[in-house]
Amino acid sequence: xxxxxxxxxxxxxxxxxxxxxxxxxxxxxxxxxxxxxxxxxxxxxxxxxxxxxxxxxxxxxxxxxxxxxxxxxxxxxxxxxxxxxxxxxxxxxxxxxxxxxxxxxxxxxxxxxxxxxxxxxxxxxxxxxxxxxxxxxxxxxxxxxxxxxxxxxxxxxxxxxxxxxxxxxxxxxxxxxxxxxxxxxxxxxxxxxxxxxxxxxxxxxxxxxxxxxxxxxxxxxxxxxxxxxxxxxxxxxxxxxxxxxxxxxxxxxxxxxxxxxxxxxxxxxxxxx
Amino acid sequence: xxxxxxxxxxxxxxxxxxxxxxxxxxxxxxxxxxxxxxxxxxxxxxxxxxxxxxxxxxxxxxxxxxxxxxxxxxxxxxxxxxxxxxxxxxxxxxxxxxxxxxxxxxxxxxxxxxxxxxxxxxxxxxxxxxxxxxxxxxxxxxxxxxxxxxxxxxxxxxxxxxxxxxxxxxxxxxxxxxxxxxxxxxxxxxxxxxxxxxxxxxxxxxxxxxxxxxxxxxxxxxxxxxxxxxxxxxxxxxxxxxxxxxxxxxxxxxxxxxxxxxxxxxxxxxxxxxxxxxxxxxxxxxxxxxxxxxxxx
Numbered sequence: 001x002x003x004x005x006x007x008x009x010x011x012x013x014x015x016x017x018x019x020x021x022x023x024x025x026x027x028x029x030x031x032x033x034x035x036x037x038x039x040x041x042x043x044x045x046x047x048x049x050x051x052x053x054x055x056x057x058x059x060x061x062x063x064x065x066x067x068x069x070x071x072x073x074x075x076x077x078x079x080x081x082x083x084x085x086x087x088x089x090x091x092x093x094x095x096x097x098x099x100x101x102x103x104x105x106x107x108x109x110x111x112x113x114x115x116x117x118x119x120x121x122x123x124x125x126x127x128x129x130x131x132x133x134x135x136x137x138x139x140x141x142x143x144x145x146x147x148x149x150x151x152x153x154x155x156x157x158x159x160x161x162x163x164x165x166x167x168x169x170x171x172x173x174x175x176x177x178x179x180x181x182x183x184x185x186x187x188x189x190x191x192x193x194x195x196x197x198x199x200x201x202x203x204x205x206x207x208x209x210x211x212x213x214x215x216x217x218x219x220x221x222x223x224x225x226x227x228x229x230x231x232x233x234x235x236x237x238x239x240x241x242x243x244x245x246x247x248x249x250x251x252x253x254x255x256x257x258x259x260x261x262x263x264x265x266x267x268x269x270x271x272x273x
Numbered sequence: 274x275x276x277x278x279x280x281x282x283x284x285x286x287x288x289x290x291x292x293x294x295x296x297x298x299x300x301x302x303x304x305x306x307x308x309x310x311x312x313x314x315x316x317x318x319x320x321x322x323x324x325x326x327x328x329x330x331x332x333x334x335x336x337x338x339x340x341x342x343x344x345x346x347x348x349x350x351x352x353x354x355x356x357x358x359x360x361x362x363x364x365x366x367x368x369x370x371x372x373x374x375x376x377x378x379x380x381x382x383x384x385x386x387x388x389x390x391x392x393x394x395x396x397x398x399x400x401x402x403x404x405x406x407x408x409x410x411x412x413x414x415x416x417x418x419x420x421x422x423x424x425x426x427x428x429x430x431x432x433x434x435x436x437x438x439x440x441x442x443x444x445x446x447x448x449x450x451x452x453x454x455x456x457x458x459x460x461x462x463x464x465x466x467x468x469x470x471x472x473x474x475x476x477x478x479x480x481x482x483x484x485x486x487x488x489x490x491x492x493x494x495x496x497x498x499x500x501x502x503x504x505x506x507x508x509x510x511x512x513x514x515x516x517x518x519x520x521x522x523x524x525x526x527x528x529x530x531x532x533x534x535x536x537x538x539x540x541x542x543x544x545x546x547x548x549x550x551x552x553x554x555x556x557x558x559x560x561x562x563x564x565x566x567x568x569x570x
Contacts, residue, residue, distance in 0.1 A: 011374035015386050018371055022393065022446070025404020028414045032407045040407060042417030088301035090294070097294025107301070110309050112497065112552045114504020116521050117541050120528055121312035124538070128315055128329055144308035147301065176293065201395035208398075208506070221397040228403050228511070237407070240400040247395040255388065 026244065033237035040234070053238035063223075063239060069135050070204055070220040077142040078199035082192055084143075085150030089191075090184070092151060093158035111148050118145065119212030126213075133215030141213035142203045149202065150195035157191025190261045197254040201247055313545065320539035327534060337539035346523060346540060350547075353520040356434075357503040360441040361495050364449040367442065368494070372453035373483070377462075387454075390447050402440055402511045406431060409512075432514035440508035445501055449494040456490015457483065496555050500548050520544055 032040050036048040057063055091097070092104055110118070122141050126133055165187070169179045207221035214222065220243055227236045321333035324340070341347075375383045393401065408414045409430040416427040430436065460483055468478045484491070502508075506521040520540065527537030 008378060011370065011378050012382065015371055015374055015379070015382070018367070019386065019389055022390065022443070025401050025408060025443070026393075026396070028404040028407040029400065031414060040410075041412035042414045043421055084300045084304055087297040087299075091298035091301070095291070095294030095297060097291040097298075099298070100294060103298050106305070109552075110305070112500045112548065113309075114501070114521060114544075114548070116506050116525060117316075117504060117545065118309070118312070120524065120537070120541065121316045122308065123528075124319060124534065125312035125315045127327075140308050144304060147304060151301065205395050205397040205400075221399060224397065224403075225399045228399065228406075237403070240397075240403065244396050244400065248392060250395075 029237045029240050029244075033234055033241050035234055038233055040232075053234045054242070056235055057238045057242055060235075066218060066220045066223045069214075069217050073135055073138050073142060073210070073214075073219060074200045074203040076136075076139045077146055077203040078196050080139070080143045081147040081150045081199045082154075082195050084147050085154050085195055086185075086188065086192060088147070088151040089154035089158050089188070093155040094161070094184075107148050107151055109148075110145055115145060115206070115208035116212070119209045122209075123212045133213055135214055135217040135219070137215065138210050138213040138217075138219065141209040142206060145206075145209060146199045146202055150199055153195040153198060154188055154191040157188050161187055190258060190265075193257055193261070194254060197250055197257075201250055204243070204247060316538045316545070317542050318538075319535055320542045322535040322538075324535050325533050337536045338543075340536060341539060341543065346520075349518045349520045349523045350544070352517050353503050353505075356438060356441065356509075356517070356519070357499050357505075359438055360445060360502045361449075361498050363438065363442045364446060364498055365491070365495065368446065368449045368453050372450055372457050372490075375450075375454040376457040376460075387451075390450060394447050398444055399507050399511060401444065402507055405436070405440060405443070405512060409436065431512060432516055434513070434517060437509050437513040437517060440512040441502045441505055444505075444508065445498045448497045448501060452490045452494035452497065453487070454490070456487035456493070459489070460486040492555060496552060500552060503548065504544070 031042065033053055034049050034051070035044050036050040036052070037044065088107065091100070092107060119141060122137070122144075123133065126137055131137060161184070165183055166179055169183050174182070205221060206219075207225060210219040210222055211225075218226075220239070224236060224240060224243075227233075315329070318333075319329060320337055321335070322329065322331050322337075323334050324336055371386075375386060379386065406413075410416070411427075411429040413429075415430065419425045419427050464486070465478055465482055468482050473481070504521050506519060506525060509517050509519045509522060521544075524537050524540045524544070527533045527540060531537075
């Protein structure tokens, strides 16, 4: 490549600047969560730094409940969206069938759709069906929005799959079901793991869909939003930081799992030589 | 379908594969029918119901659409589209160099930047926007810093249009950056090197090689950002105060404060129609499979 040293430095500086601006709001939130005073004003003297709000957040049963609801929604959403996404990815990337091209276009449609409008539409649909919205209706909403994403992630892995492996299994007399279970599923597993993480995280942070589909229950982002607009106290940024920390922990887990898996497959494929 | 016996010819497999493909797509199709298509039809239908009613089974009427065109809702539609367009332009300018660096220049650093930006996707949008509020409010982080360092009194920097655009640029940056980086990755290095060898200037290489060859990425990114930011609601609400009313905010208030579900539905239908036209026109123009890294064909 034609890259000079100055170019590399220039682009690195630019990337650093973008990242700095990008993380500025999160820094602000951390700063605000450590302030002792109820009304935030910057700069504050160092003796006013306190972890009280974090203790409050961790000890509050109400906040624990919001965490629990968010976690339940995220877990179930991940389960369903990866299950459905696995088969959809096979239809998307593996099998040749007549409706495939149309399917590939339609898969993406919910992604291009404003979530707040989708949330409202679901609300009206549940109302029509006489279903009272609660946390589990939010699972339906999240799954509709997240399954296209899990499908895409698993599809990318499915594109990289070697046809010869499945063909060899078929030539050796394996049934479709055996091929799926013994060849396709294990080979797509890394993609499914990343898809699971993505689904959990996206569901965890989602606000627009939850706002309209949780009914009387309330997920964590909803509580945060309500408190941001009325009744601010440093507890709000503290809970925000805790929720971000939870998300980061998951990303780190994802990163390790993917790295570990890559190393493992490299070892496995390298072994015969 | 005989599955236990070995399948000798590929032609025999093709029909089985076809059936299997449709079967595999079935759960997804069912989910979308129940959770996406049906609710949308519900909205479209509800838009034709008499204003301020809540029942779905009445004689259809065009009253809501008449109201929309008589009142000033076109203003909020224009605001939404204008802000979305501005966001796309800003993001193209900001992200192209970064995406270029990710795709062609950085090696180990690229995955660090990618993870750092992608992590933000998982933080609730309103937490991140709230960070800007704390930064920009009166006595906030920016104002406080300026006051201590330069003794300058800064009033609240919030509640104006540039801040709304900043919020949207900030929230939708990953949706532009990653498609762009994918697109630029598809530009073969040999072509760029050949252009340089033939004496092309940097600007010429950018205009004649990089830009046209990375166009799918540019298109996908712009489209994603345009549609998402046109439907945005939180930025204008949290950062913009009541300065600008976007179409999504209009729709939401019809459903909540005004309790006029049919009018809100009609507005949603109009908005959905507009975005669908934009997406389909743009998606029909290029092949998505190429971008996802399909090798053979």
